[in-house]
Amino acid sequence: MSVKHPKVAVLLAAFNGMQWIKEQLDSILNQAAVDVTVFISIDPSVDGTELWCADYAVHHPSVVVLPPAGSFGGASRNFFRLLRDVNFDGYDLVAFADQDDVWHPLKLKRAGEVLTSQAADGYSSNVTAFWDDGRTHLIDKAQPQVAWDFLFEAAGPGCTYVLGKALATKLKLSVAAQWVELQDVSLHDWYCYAFARSNGLKWIIDPVPTMQYRQHQSNQVGANIGVGSLLMRYKTIHDGWWFSQVQLIAVLVGKQRHPFVQRWLLLGRKQLILLSFSAWACRRRFRDKVFFFLICWATAIVGKKTK
Known part of the structure; x- marks a missing residue:
């Protein structure tokens, strides 16, 4: 008898990602005990990212490249586009992904189990930052949540976020309703966490790191060290x-x-x-x-x- 795995829609925002994106996509498609579909939205790039992703999708049926939608000018607007345009029907979870990290094989499985066991709506986790010279550093964001932290900070790196179906659906509606205003929000992960907490939804910040968080000069927001x-x-x-x-x-x-x-x-x-x-x-x-x-x-x- 086959085991039913959670279906996860992974939203990946890309821009000039040729240097890292294959390793990241491979780590996402190799997730254990979940059924993954990766939706990629690409900010117009000059390094061949669009053509490479299109070819990768041809050979990997679980990867979908969204049609061009103009220039976003930053990851936040790109992620809001993904939230607005991807159909979540049939999926149990929605996750965010950057183009340059490396996920641990049990990242999504663990997130789903934590969300279920703690009856939570949103999930994020600690990460291990790493540099090309071999250095690593634990990024600890799992301190106890306080009354108003969501108005002043995110719940850790957005690339660790996994949303339950109810939260993802509500968030999609809010993005559509406030599309123009959201273009001025610089950090999508901050807004998503604030949206969840302000609506009385439960968020878990997992102390266990679930991915390797790559550090380089092109990071929009890197490790705070x-x-x-x-x-x-x-x-x-x-x-x-x-x-x-x-x-x-x-x-x-x-x-x-x-x-x-x-x-x-x-x-x-x-x-x-x-x-x-x-x-x-x-x-x-x-x-x-x-x-x-x-x-x-x-x-x-x-x-x-x-x-």
């Missing part, structure tokens, strides 16, 4: 990008009228100081809570760059 990364984070905050994303996501997930959010949403000097005293409820990791407190005060005193 070291002083250089801290300085880069400060720059995005000082430039106004991070706080503008916080405001946008709070509005898009319908939390702008919540009393807690109303106290700081304008992000003026007084609001930032008030927000700083809620740092414990806004970030998961202790180091990030301290940084959050300090950056609220620094921004209140120094201000943000004006555009």
